[in-house]
Amino acid sequence: MAVESVSVGFKVYCLTVMTMVAATYTVALRYTRTISSGDMYFSTTAVCLTEVIKLLLSLAMLSKETGSLGRLKNALVEHILSSPKELLKLSVPSVVYAIQNNMAFLALSNLDAAVYQVTYQLKIPCTALCTVLMLNRSLSRLQWGSVFMLCVGVTMVQWKPAEASKVQIEQNPLLGFMAVAVLKSSDTSLWVRNIQMYISGIVVTLVGVYITDGHNVQEKGFFFGYTPWVCFVVFLASVGGLYTSVVVKYTDNIMKGFSAAAAIVLSTVASVFLFGLQITLAFASGALLVCVSIYLYGLPKLDTSKLPQKDADKELKEKLISV
Template identity: 80%
Template sequence: MANENVSVVFKLYCLTVMTLVAAAYTVALRYTRTISSGDLYFSTTAVCITEVFKLILSLGMLTKETGSLVKLKSTIEEHIIFSPKELLKLSVPSVVYAIQNNMAFVALSNLDAAVYQVTYQLKIPCTALCTVLMLNRSLSRLQWFSVFMLCGGVTLVQWRPAEATKVQIEQNPFMGFVAIAVAVLCSGFAGVYFEKVLKSSDTSLWVRNIQMYLSGIVVTLIGVYVTDGDKVLEKGFFFGYTPWVCFVVFLSSVGGLYTSVVVKYTDNIMKGFSAAAAIVLSTIASVLLFGLQITFAFASGAILVCISIYLYGLPKQDTSRVSRLDASAESKQKLISV
């Protein structure tokens, strides 16, 4: 009983942290791109630094998992230094995640945090579609219904989006929506691809993370050079960095690792509650910080999205067992009629 209580407490702790991180990340990033005073930092460098922090955290977790520096060294040699094919395999989600993370900066420069948080839930149907195509899984009727409900809710939110009155820069909502659409496609594909790689072998999650983040650092450095190379050489890699920007990098780094823990130790229903709570918290913060004016369309769409997330996470019914019971009942009915 005590172990069960500890388990429940641990799950609630993980979900609480994940919810707070998800909400705080979108709000803080939005703040640094639209309201925070001072010179605007380069988003490409922030994405690169995030990959470095994730690599450091994953190395720490792998050290804890192996139990000693000697085993850590042998593991790194076996799976990373002498496994170039595995690094190449993990470079695919690295590129996709790098695009996704950069698109988040574009989206939150043009859309309010609450609108972003709701619209970003389109990753659910995108991930579902990738799961069906890449992992040969099936969705229940309720899950398909919830997917269409979610799309309807997002349509309402984007049809007449809420407006923020305290934003200090010019925004392009269409560009913001396009950026979210790209981020959603990247999230769905990369997540399912990474899951497929994880389940194709018994290699540790943290080893796979390290392989991916090493590739991610290289990819994001190329992105810095291509997008902001001249400006970075002129003004410096950390130009425009403030404590708030460092906070955004920290949240992005921790959020990715906590997502792995939540996937491992919780179920879809609890993750659904976490996503819905993050939407509510982002909305409240947007009203207080950015002067968000909530419209009826936004409120209705957000409620539909929250409901659809809950419905999507409900466990599938054992249809085979139900059909067997129905067949048994039908045969009994025939015997009685005879």
């Protein structure tokens, strides 16, 4: 019993940390891209620096896991230097993640943090469609209903977005929405895999820096416009992202749903105080629909194969009523 109690407590801890990281990162990034004073930093350098920090942290964790510098060296030689094919394979998701991370900066430059958090949940219907079309898996009627509800909620939020009175830059909500849309479309040690991923990620993001901001970086410097707030955003993106990738296996879909809904609420409250966000009825209604749909989508799928159809329908209705 004691083990179960500790397990539940740890899951709650994971849920709390994931929620705080998601909400704080979104709000802080929004702040640095809109109302933070000083020269605007280059987002591509922030993404690249995040990958570097993740690599260093993964090396530290692998060193702790192996127990000695000799074993660490052997692991790096075996899985990194002697495995160029693995690095090449991981370069593909590295490109995807680099695009995603840059799109987050673009999205939060044009969308309020609360609107971003709600719209970001479009990853759920995208994942659902990929699961059905590519993996030949089926969704329950409850899950399809929740996907439809989520799309309606996001549409309501985007139809008449809430306005932030303290934002100091000109915004393009359509561009921000498109950025969010792009944002979500083995026996090897976890830390070794991370190191392989981040090495590829550093190369990819450095190419992005050169292509997008190469001239400006040469003229003004890699860390141009960096403030304590920008450093805090990089810290959250690296440490928080790495932490989330580790603890996500300890949480189920329902807990992840609660975390996403709580992050929306926290981001909304923070946006009201920091950015002067004016909540509209459409936004409030849409956000509520999204939160409910996230919870419904994460509910365990009913096994109706062994139930008569009438009993299966009755159980489904009872579940919906209980929600």
